[in-house]
Amino acid sequence: MQVKREERYSLRLQVNGKRYEEQVEPRKLLSDFLREDCGLTGTHVGCEHGVCGACTVLVDGRAVRSCLILAIQAEGADITTVEGLAKDGKPHPLQEAFSECHALQCGFCTPGILMSSVEFLQTHADPGKEEIADMLSGHLCRCTGYKGIVEAVQQVADRRKEGEVRESGDPVSICSRTTPTV
Structure with missing residues (x-):
C-alpha cells in the first residue's frame, strides 16, 4: 500500500x-x-x-x-x-496589572485573556466593569479569578485615561484587593 x-x-x-x-x-x-x-x-x-x-x-x-x-x-x-506583549524586557501594562491585582491563579487562561484585553482596550477607552465582564464572557477561567481580572483591566483603562505612565516594577497598586484570596 x-x-x-x-x-x-x-x-x-x-x-x-x-x-x-x-x-x-x-x-x-x-x-x-x-x-x-x-x-x-x-x-x-x-x-x-x-x-x-x-x-x-x-x-x-x-x-x-x-x-x-x-x-x-x-x-x-x-x-x-x-510572548510579544513585553517590550525591551518590560512587561506590558496589562501584565503588570494582572500581577498587582492578583488576576493570576493557575495561569492557563491568562494568555488568551491578556490578548483579548489588549484588543478590548484599543477599542474601549473608558470601559465599565460590566463591559469588561462582557468581554471576559468569551473566556473560561476554571479558577474563577474573574474579579481580579476585571480589576486589572479596569486599572489599565483608568491609568490610560488619566495619562499615567508607570514604570515596570512600580509597587503602587490601585486595585481594591491587594492580597490574594483563597
Missing part, C-alpha cells in the same frame, strides 16, 4: 515582529503552528473548539481563536502572541 504524502503550502507571516517562512500542511491549525513551528508555547490549547479562549492571539490587531483558523489562513498576517 502506498501512502500519499500530504501536500504542503508555503506560509509567510510575521509573529511578534519576526518573519517566518515555512512549509505547512493545509490542515495545520494556527495554534499548532505557533506552538510547534515557532516554539511559542504561551498560546495555550484548551478545548480546541474556540470555546475556552485560551488560544487567543492577535491577528492584524484583532483577537482571534487560533484553534479555529488554519495556519495558511494567516498568510501575510502580523500576529502577536502573549
